[in-house]
Amino acid sequence: MGRLWLDAKTMRELGHQVVDAIAERLVRPWDATPIIAAASPDELAARLAEPAPEDGRPFDELLRRLDRDVLPFMTRNEHPGYFAYIPGSGTWPSALGDLIASGLNMDVGSWSLSAGPSELELVVLDWFKQWIGYPSHAAGVLTSGGSAANMTALACAREAVVGAMSDRLVVYCADHAHSSVARAARILGFRPDQLRVLPVDERYRMRPDALVHAMDADIRAGREPLFVAAVAGSTSTGAVDPLREIAAICKERGVWLHVDGAYGAFAVLSERGRATLRGLELADSITLDPHKWLYQPFECGCLLVRQGHQLLNAFEIVPDYLRDAKTGVPREVNFADYGMQLSRTSHAIKVWLSVQYFGLAAFREAIDRCIDLAQHAEERIRRSDRLELVSPAALGIVCFRRRTDGSEDEAERTNAHLIRALSRGSIGFVSSTRLRGRFAVRLCVLNHTSRREDVDAVIDHFERAAVDTRAAAPAPVVRHERDARIEEGWLGAPRVDPDVVRSLPLFAELDDRDVERVARIAREVRFPAGAAIVEQWEVGREFYAIVDGTARVFKDGKEIAEMGRGDYFGELAALEWGASFSYPRLATVLATTDVRALVLPGPFFNELVRDAPSVASRIRHTVRERMARA
Numbered sequence: 001m002g003r004l005w006l007d008a009k010t011m012r013e014l015g016h017q018v019v020d021a022i023a024e025r026l027v028r029p030w031d032a033t034p035i036i037a038a039a040s041p042d043e044l045a046a047r048l049a050e051p052a053p054e055d056g057r058p059f060d061e062l063l064r065r066l067d068r069d070v071l072p073f074m075t076r077n078e079h080p081g082y083f084a085y086i087p088g089s090g091t092w093p094s095a096l097g098d099l100i101a102s103g104l105n106m107d108v109g110s111w112s113l114s115a116g117p118s119e120l121e122l123v124v125l126d127w128f129k130q131w132i133g134y135p136s137h138a139a140g141v142l143t144s145g146g147s148a149a150n151m152t153a154l155a156c157a158r159e160a161v162v163g164a165m166s167d168r169l170v171v172y173c174a175d176h177a178h179s180s181v182a183r184a185a186r187i188l189g190f191r192p193d194q195l196r197v198l199p200v201d202e203r204y205r206m207r208p209d210a211l212v213h214a215m216d217a218d219i220r221a222g223r224e225p226l227f228v229a230a231v232a233g234s235t236s237t238g239a240v241d242p243l244r245e246i247a248a249i250c251k252e253r254g255v256w257l258h259v260d261g262a263y264g265a266f267a268v269l270s271e272r273g274r275a276t277l278r279g280l281e282l283a284d285s286i287t288l289d290p291h292k293w294l295y296q297p298f299e300c301g302c303l304l305v306r307q308g309h310q311l312l313n314a315f316e317i318v319p320d321y322l323r324d325a326k327t328g329v330p331r332e333v334n335f336a337d338y339g340m341q342l343s344r345t346s347h348a349i350k351v352w353l354s355v356q357y358f359g360l361a362a363f364r365e366a367i368d369r370c371i372d373l374a375q376h377a378e379e380r381i382r383r384s385d386r387l388e389l390v391s392p393a394a395l396g397i398v399c400f401r402r403r404t405d406g407s408e409d410e411a412e413r414t415n416a417h418l419i420r421a422l423s424r425g426s427i428g429f430v431s432s433t434r435l436r437g438r439f440a441v442r443l444c445v446l447n448h449t450s451r452r453e454d455v456d457a458v459i460d461h462f463e464r465a466a467v468d469t470r471a472a473a474p475a476p477v478v479r480h481e482r483d484a485r486i487e488e489g490w491l492g493a494p495r496v497d498p499d500v501v502r503s504l505p506l507f508a509e510l511d512d513r514d515v516e517r518v519a520r521i522a523r524e525v526r527f528p529a530g531a532a533i534v535e536q537w538e539v540g541r542e543f544y545a546i547v548d549g550t551a552r553v554f555k556d557g558k559e560i561a562e563m564g565r566g567d568y569f570g571e572l573a574a575l576e577w578g579a580s581f582s583y584p585r586l587a588t589v590l591a592t593t594d595v596r597a598l599v600l601p602g603p604f605f606n607e608l609v610r611d612a613p614s615v616a617s618r619i620r621h622t623v624r625e626r627m628a629r630a
């Protein structure tokens, strides 16, 4: 026996030490420590960085080090006042499930090597299918999380619909889709102009009319709509896209409908959640995240595919060195053929253990309570003179902010300050988001530990806490120095006169250096009267500022604005939404006289907004106004 094997007595002893240490941490009083305890990389490196020792050290000494140098520096996810991001609170039986999976080193890739754990995964997937209302021929796979599930879905759809990658394929999502959708597109080789980010309606849901227009414009241009990523519970607001309408649109055009239910899908277990999520079962594929609203410890995600064979077809490859592990018997599922992982732990065992141990009613009750608490928060915000509701409770999320008399910048400073102040204590923890460009405090109730008094304490803080404006000064703007030659974008184009740049109100407060930069990179373009400068639903990233002439703006055929010297447009499509993806054009602009305009390429426009506060604040204001109209 080598030195890495331990006898049973030692295994038990070490195990008891670990279990005792975890239990002790978990049952600490809620106010004993802050919810988050940050530390700088330098500080932690000083505690921890060292080469691996040649000889071993006593286990209890190592546990003490973890207790002193590592464990204090992480958020207390299980804290009842943890309302930031999408919280996660696991259960003890599921944590023990993870211990079993790793203690016995489960590898659930093939039936022949792991029949019991494979069947357990099938059982858990059958539960999920049943809860969602999916048919029995649907298939699924447990993944590391929602991001992996979304990527697996896109790969599956591409294989099922067209096969190999093509430049003509287009993916659609709303601007409130999770960033993992854009990341999946990027990883799978979709270029930024192959992902359409669509505007949302007044309740932050995907607009079916926008989807139809965008798809039709793409079809007219010879492109091929492939995949729509709708969301069932958006991360920012909890909004659920109009799933039935979107499903009908997709069906008519043969487009794959994926519903990202990473945050919200498990709400189907509750009566109200089920009503809110109607239409979920119509999706071609669904992402679920048991490590969110099914109270599993990280990691555990899930992808379900309605036509189960499509998932197998997309991923199955059997090399010679795995032939022995493959039985070919139909019911004997090899999970390695249902996604990108060959070696994979059992995520099912923790789901199975916890659901069996507590019973489904306990989970249903926990989910219901979160929905209740979010509604309670909304009622308190509505009743308060000092708070403003920014988006009402949807599933377990509500967005709001402290009212201020001043500008948008002031509202942002005040509320960001209140969030920071809260996070330093042990009462609660929330995060922020931006809705139509407006800063909002975001409260997401998901933990099974959260109580009414925890929600009340956080709302009290935002109502009453004092704001020290000195501490709330804006973060300094980081300037990026670049080699000027890299910015010589438009080879051979005549250089723009810096005075023309300076004469436009948008650029009036730029310093000389930035005016020079704009003059160097901008291009001066002329359009004859009657020309369409940009057309709605087209793809383009340039930003336009009118130097001379007038233009009219049309949205869905209706005139919505007139523009003249100094006005600008194209900022919504130019601004990056993440991973260099952005909106298509959301309006048509027609020149009514001859128009002379400065044109800025999208990437440079993003740099300018990032570096120049005067431009940033005007653009943010415009975005807020124009998105409110969208």
Ligand SMILES: *Cc1c(COP(=O)(O)O)cnc(C)c1O
Residues within 6 Å of the ligand: 086, 144, 145, 146, 147, 148, 150, 178, 180, 231, 233, 234, 235, 260, 261, 262, 263, 289, 301
């Ligand atoms: C959290 C979340 C994801 C990403 O899931 P991970 O498990 O963190 O990878 C994707 N989509 C939505 C809507 C989410 O809320």
